[in-house]
Amino acid sequence: MPSIQLKTPSASYEIVIASGLVKTLPARLKKLKAGKPFRTFLVTSPEIWGLWGKQVIAAFGKESPTVLFLPAGETHKRLRTLESLLEQMAAAGADRDALLVAFGGGVVGDVTGFLAAIYMRGVAYVQVPTTLLAQVDSSIGGKTGVNLAAGKNLVGSFHHPLAVLADTDLLNTLPAAELRAGLQESIKAGIIRDPKLFGYLENNADAVLGRDAKALTHVVAASVRVKADVVANDERESGLRMILNYGHTLGHAIEAATGYKQLLHGEAVGWGSIAATRLGLMRGMIGKDEADRIIRLILRYGPLRSFKATAARLVDLTSSDKKKRSGTLSFVLPAKIGEAVIVRDVTREEMLAVAEWTLELVREQGAAAKQKQKRK
Template identity: 65%
Template sequence: MPSISLKTPSASYDVTLGTSLLKTLRQRITRATGSRTSRIFFVTSPALWKLWGEAVTESFESATVLFLPAGESHKRFASVEKLLEQLARNGADRDSILVAFGGGVVGDLTGFLAAIYMRGIRVVQVPTTLLAQVDSSVGGKTGVNLAAGKNLVGSFHHPVAVIADIDVLQTLPKNELRAGLQEAIKSGVIRDPKLFSFLEKNADKVLAGDTKALQTVVDRSLRVKADVVNQDELENGLRMILNFGHTIGHAIEAATKYTVLLHGEAIGWGMIAAIRLAEQRGAMSEKDAKRVVDLIHRYGPLPAFKAKAERLVELSAGDKKNRGGAKRFILPTGIGTVEIVTDVTEDELLAATSAMLQEMSAMTKTKKQVKR
């Protein structure tokens, strides 16, 4: 099985990628954690467990399953407290292992649980969405949302292993598959032009759920993530580039109360806003900008949403990349290259966000005309 290694100052672990991995999940967890294992606790959503629970627990003598309702709206402290109480009541101790079996919300929240329960226990990430497989399950970021913004509370708590089974993606709803592919596009834009070209040339296979094509996408995206995290574990510099599209993307999620768009869909619109800003500044060629925007829409359609540009810019002020009063923005300069800039003005960001909203409005009108 392909394996990708992460080696940071505080943690070292492998990401295993392949097919039929759920059948040997117990052995893989034991191999990663050693004999110091008392209890295993799965955190997952009811719908996902209904699909895959039997396959997961087949190799386990015993495991406790804790449920987290699906959706970004449940990534809150109320869910954290409820799950912590369940861990305590079920006898979880410092040798227990949490297994995050789900998408980005489950992964982020379970990682946070592991970071704070008894001052830290081990966690294994078993991502089941494309978005989680290509990005959020790796790197140790955990978090919960506040009303003021996304992931404003959290910690760095690396998993002891990441096990990504491509087979699980076959039951993924099409909109979630497409949303996850936006994060793969992000990886291509910031650091891997070969991945970007692969996504361009193999769109039909990828969107059809072809196993080999999806495995290539996940593999190359994870290698981008691992390379960046290995160089900058705590996001003091280079790791910020992984947030390309997230400044406005997170603002869109907050403005729509996390109920209108999937995370990847919001990031798609956020990347378009960043592309428009790069064009305004002359940082990116018109040809490259068109290629990126065309690919974003190829893996869409991105849902429309209601929000004013001024509100999105206002919400972006709480972005976690901002340091010491300086607003940091990830600006694409080509396909495979970005830069971190600190001199983006509010007027520039407003103009780029307005351009993105105008593009969305034009697309919506076109769709209505076609329906007529």
């Protein structure tokens, strides 16, 4: 089974990608705690628990964990939800030997990781990501946190899990739209760092989208390798790690403009990646053929839902994004398939032009999707 060791200055841990990990979860947790006493607190959403709760409980047998629920969705990724979970842990008598398990998608992982980072100034946790997005991206790298009214992920900690256990069986219950949205992060991984992964996604789209176990495991493992490699080289996002934000600058603006409800994160990142590619092309940083291949692959793994926004609003929202450092807006652009560069001199005019072009494509794709539905 694919296993990747992520080694940073502050932590070293294993990311396992395989089928059947849920069944062996209790034994794996014990091994991770290496004989030390601990009490398991499993954080999940009611939806995921409805699908997988029985199997988890069966795996734990008599030593059932304390289960804490987090309502699904980005709107619950806030400090007030966190406070409720913290109070529940305290009421259940959790001490520093508590071991948290994040059993869910990106929101569950981010909130649980932050919960672990700050409960009694830090307890251990393990990531068991249940969505593709969480398996290939959000569960890896130790970024945890919640949103403010003022913006996404503005509050949080760097706090690494003891391990990431990505059970590919969990992807079988994932809605198709979430699978496709998660694959946008794999495409991103290919664009910025792994031309082979990019090629694999081009050549095996049917198998991947059809959830062929071998194809999915390959894509998840390759995506994880890209992320782990980048994080290992720049744990605290002082340089290289910024390339993981490819597609996210405009992506976050799109999410903010649509109230974080209309599009899945991966869909917004898909649109943002298209915009970044277009900007790279406008600047002559990437050739027309490669830019076309990128945009074609992103749309192949669509449809990306359409949305309404003005270019000015999107550009305004990008400058309030937290990737900004002391007034300069950093932007990750493609140099070629498999290589990204960070530029810091993008002007408002360029941004507006790219946003206009992208919004036009959004309208076209939206109209095409409607036509397609009518024909059905």
